[in-house]
Amino acid sequence: MRRKIPPTQALICFESSARHESFTKAAEELSLTQSAVCRQIANLEEFLDVQLFRRTRRGVKLTEAGQTYSRRVASRLDAVERDTLSVMGNQGTATLELALVPTFGTQWLLPRLGQFIQANPQVTVNFTNRTRPFLFADTEFDASIYFGDGDWSGTEAHFLMKEHPVPVCSPALLGDRAELAPADIANMPLLQQSTRPYAWRQWFASQEMRVEHDLNGTRLELFSMLAQAAMLGMGVALIPPFLIRNELEARRLVIANPHTFESDKAYYLVIPERKAESATLQAFRDWITTEADTYRRSVNGAAEKP
Structure with a gap:
C-alpha cells in the first residue's frame, strides 16, 4: 500500500x-x-x-x-x-548506538572506551543519555547501560557492577571534624536523587537507624547534579566514590562518613534479543564485561588491604 x-x-x-x-x-x-x-x-x-x-x-x-x-x-x-x-x-564501518546513564558514561566508561576503539577501529560508538528503561522497538538504540534490577523485557542483561555510595559534602560543611556521625548527617539537608528515591533510607537502615525525613530534600536526577549541589554546600549527598574521583582528589568534595551499603540494584549492559547475534554488540559485550570484572577485582583487592 x-x-x-x-x-x-x-x-x-x-x-x-x-x-x-x-x-x-x-x-x-x-x-x-x-x-x-x-x-x-x-x-x-x-x-x-x-x-x-x-x-x-x-x-x-x-x-x-x-x-x-x-x-x-x-x-x-x-x-x-x-x-x-x-x-x-560511516561507510565501511559499524556504528553502535548506546543509551546510557550519563555520569557512569562520563566517569567510568569514557576513560576506558579508547581501548575498545583501538582494538575495534571499524566501530563507531555513539552515546545518548537515558536514565530510565524504554522500549527498544521505539528507538534506534542497539544497547543500553542502565542502573536497575536487570529485568528488562525482551532483552538479555549482562551484570557490570554494584554501587557502594557514601555520604559526601563540601569541606566547609565538614569543618574541622574528621567525619560526621550518622546522627549529625540526619540533621543536615539530605540531597536526594530521583532515580534512587530510597537511597538515604537504605543507608540509615544499614546502621539500624530510622529517620523520619529521610525522603525529604532537594531532588535531582543525575549524580553530576548531586555532586554540584553538595560542592555548593546545599547538603549531604549519597554518591559512589568512583563517580566523583576528581572532586574527591581535589577536595572539592569530602567523604562525610565512610559507611556504605550495597545497593540491591546494579549497572547492566542490556541488549535487545533481536540484536543479540550482532558481531559488533558481541565484541562490545565481551570487552565491557571484562573491563567491569577487572574493575570489581581491583576495588575488592584495595578494600582488603590493611
Missing part, C-alpha cells in the same frame, strides 16, 4: 517557512523563488486538507494546526538528516 506522505520538497519548504514564518526568507534559504515556495505550501495544504498558514497583509502566521505539524515535521527531518550524515560518514 502506498504511504500517505507528502512530497519531500513540500515538507522542506514548509519546515523552513514555519521556522522563519516567512515565505520570502524560506525562499532565500532554499535558493528558490518565493512563488515556488508558495506553490509547495499550497500543494501541501491541499494534500493535507488543512490550512497551515494564515495569510495577512503583514505576511504569514502559522495556524494552530501548522504549529503542531511544524514541530513534528522538523523533528522527522532532523532525524533523516542525522541518519543520512551517519551513512555518509
Whole structure:
C-alpha cells in the first residue's frame, strides 16, 4: 500500500517557512523563488486538507494546526538528516548506538572506551543519555547501560557492577571534624536523587537507624547534579566514590562518613534479543564485561588491604 506522505520538497519548504514564518526568507534559504515556495505550501495544504498558514497583509502566521505539524515535521527531518550524515560518514564501518546513564558514561566508561576503539577501529560508538528503561522497538538504540534490577523485557542483561555510595559534602560543611556521625548527617539537608528515591533510607537502615525525613530534600536526577549541589554546600549527598574521583582528589568534595551499603540494584549492559547475534554488540559485550570484572577485582583487592 502506498504511504500517505507528502512530497519531500513540500515538507522542506514548509519546515523552513514555519521556522522563519516567512515565505520570502524560506525562499532565500532554499535558493528558490518565493512563488515556488508558495506553490509547495499550497500543494501541501491541499494534500493535507488543512490550512497551515494564515495569510495577512503583514505576511504569514502559522495556524494552530501548522504549529503542531511544524514541530513534528522538523523533528522527522532532523532525524533523516542525522541518519543520512551517519551513512555518509560511516561507510565501511559499524556504528553502535548506546543509551546510557550519563555520569557512569562520563566517569567510568569514557576513560576506558579508547581501548575498545583501538582494538575495534571499524566501530563507531555513539552515546545518548537515558536514565530510565524504554522500549527498544521505539528507538534506534542497539544497547543500553542502565542502573536497575536487570529485568528488562525482551532483552538479555549482562551484570557490570554494584554501587557502594557514601555520604559526601563540601569541606566547609565538614569543618574541622574528621567525619560526621550518622546522627549529625540526619540533621543536615539530605540531597536526594530521583532515580534512587530510597537511597538515604537504605543507608540509615544499614546502621539500624530510622529517620523520619529521610525522603525529604532537594531532588535531582543525575549524580553530576548531586555532586554540584553538595560542592555548593546545599547538603549531604549519597554518591559512589568512583563517580566523583576528581572532586574527591581535589577536595572539592569530602567523604562525610565512610559507611556504605550495597545497593540491591546494579549497572547492566542490556541488549535487545533481536540484536543479540550482532558481531559488533558481541565484541562490545565481551570487552565491557571484562573491563567491569577487572574493575570489581581491583576495588575488592584495595578494600582488603590493611
